[in-house]
Amino acid sequence: MSDIDNYRRRFMTGVVGVAATVSLPAGLLFWQTAEGKSNDDAGLASAKTRWGMLIDTTKCATGCDACVRGCDQENGLSGKTSPTSPQWIRKVQVSNPSTGNGFSLPMMCQHCEEPPCVDVCPTGASFKRADGIVLVDRHICIGCRYCMMACPYKARSFIHQPVTDQLAEVPRGQGCVESCTFCVQRIDEGKTTTACQDACNAEGHQAIYFGDLKDPNSEISKQLAQYSSQEVLPNLDLHTGVRYQGI
Amino acid sequence: MKKLLTEWLKPAAWGTLILMCAMSMGHAAENTQNTSDVPQPNVTAIKGGKCVENTEFMRKNHMKLLMHHRITAVHKGDNQLADKYSIINCVNCHANPKDNSVVGPGDFCQSCHAYAAVKITCFECHSSKPSATPSPFHATTSMVGATGKDPHATMVHYLAYHEHPQNLNSGLSAKDLAGVTQ
Numbered sequence: 528m529s530d531i532d533n534y535r536r537r538f539m540t541g542v543v544g545v546a547a548t549v550s551l552p553a554g555l556l557f558w559q560t561a562e563g564k565s566n567d568d569a570g571l572a573s574a575k576t577r578w579g580m581l582i583d584t585t586k587c588a589t590g591c592d593a594c595v596r597g598c599d600q601e602n603g604l605s606g607k608t609s610p611t612s613p614q615w616i617r618k619v620q621v622s623n624p625s626t627g628n629g630f631s632l633p634m635m636c637q638h639c640e641e642p643p644c645v646d647v648c649p650t651g652a653s654f655k656r657a658d659g660i661v662l663v664d665r666h667i668c669i670g671c672r673y674c675m676m677a678c679p680y681k682a683r684s685f686i687h688q689p690v691t692d693q694l695a696e697v698p699r700g701q702g703c704v705e706s707c708t709f710c711v712q713r714i715d716e717g718k719t720t721t722a723c724q725d726a727c728n729a730e731g732h733q734a735i736y737f738g739d740l741k742d743p744n745s746e747i748s749k750q751l752a753q754y755s756s757q758e759v760l761p762n763l764d765l766h767t768g769v770r771y772q773g774i
Numbered sequence: 775m776k777k778l779l780t781e782w783l784k785p786a787a788w789g790t791l792i793l794m795c796a797m798s799m800g801h802a803a804e805n806t807q808n809t810s811d812v813p814q815p816n817v818t819a820i821k822g823g824k825c826v827e828n829t830e831f832m833r834k835n836h837m838k839l840l841m842h843h844r845i846t847a848v849h850k851g852d853n854q855l856a857d858k859y860s861i862i863n864c865v866n867c868h869a870n871p872k873d874n875s876v877v878g879p880g881d882f883c884q885s886c887h888a889y890a891a892v893k894i895t896c897f898e899c900h901s902s903k904p905s906a907t908p909s910p911f912h913a914t915t916s917m918v919g920a921t922g923k924d925p926h927a928t929m930v931h932y933l934a935y936h937e938h939p940q941n942l943n944s945g946l947s948a949k950d951l952a953g954v955t956q
Contacts, residue, residue, distance in 0.1 A: 572851030656851060664848050665899055689898075695862045695905030696854055700898040715853045 577659040579740040584773040586734035589631040597726025603694040613684035636682040636707035638768030644674035815889035
């Protein structure tokens with residue numbers, strides 16, 4: 528074997544040794560990562576829960592907008608209804624022209640299981656949390672409004688004007704899209720009611736149920752099991768988290 | 775073997791020498807910085823006492839902690855009020871009582887960011903005023919007792935999530951974790 532071959536052999540052995548030394552801590556790092564991730568999920572949004580809402584339109588009063596006002600107050604919205612004002616809940620009056628029968632219902636983000644807004648978002652800002660709540664990460668949102676066009680419920684709003692005096696727990700600002708969050712700040716604090724539900728109950732209508740759809744003992748699950756309810760636009764197969772009775 | 779010496783060790787020795795020169799120059803520059811007439815930012819912390827971590831750590835890493843909490847709070851559902859690294863807790867302690875804000879001229883965040891010429895965009899969306907409902911966290915109280923969440927686990931979660939523990943230089947040492955659990 529020539530000197531050159533010997534030299535090459537030693538050199539290659541050295542290279543392999545260095546590579547092994549470098550990759551070993553990296554491997555340990557990944558091991559540590561895997562362990563860390565499975566560590567503390569307590570108190571965070573979990574797929575064991577799916578938050579949902581049931582609205583009983585037979586109890587929802589025509590002309591009442593308590594839920595809208597409750598939402599505005601909880602989330603620091605202006606309460607204006609101009610075309611450029613963000614609205615998270617809209618009261619909608621529905622009527623059947625052939626029979627004259629009509630009723631009223633609140634329409635907001637339906638928190639779909641398969642949300643079209645998430646499908647179209649080019650940046651990943653629109654996302655669904657593990658517990659089924661569909662949100663916008665405003666840090667990532669570029670304000671393109673594709674999600675607003677994709678939403679079949681017209682549930683999302685764009686903030687056109689600079690916002691001042693936001694609430695500490697509900698950060699919101701110009702240039703982002705937003706919609707109903709199921710009062711996510713309350714849920715993360717461990718509460719289990721939404722502002723619209725509280726406002727509706729305070730008004731004495733009791734038309735809104737909110738709770739965990741995966742818990743068979745929750746009030747909403749019992750209601751859903753007992754009475755017939757429907758999604759809006761069920762043909763889209765979005766499996767919404769919000770369901771309506773009496774539509 | 776002789777060939778190895780001449781072809782590899784000689785340049786390696788030169789390289790080491792150059793590297794050491796560069797390092798010592800850098801060290802010298804670091805030493806002179808503190809004694810020079812370079813203007814320093816005039817920062818008032820408002821509430822004295824201990825921050826969520828020690829001052830040096832916070833100066834270097836506050837943006838990393840905020841970035842971490844931004845992910846855990848928005849995507850994972852971390853409780854904003856209970857997590858001591860949340861921006862709400864920053865504002866609650868550091869807001870200047872004169873204008874009830876952290877971003878006015880001379881206020882805590884702005885005084886340093888103006889010095890460093892780094893724009894703060896946080897408060898285009900986040901409230902720069904203390905929250906109406908004070909958070910359960912206070913620097914002198916134990917986090918575990920107040921919220922039932924273990925800050926040590928939060929820190930480990932942070933480090934694991936970002937997969938770059940070495941960037942948070944003093945982050946995972948036993949000393950700093952001892953500081954976290956208080």
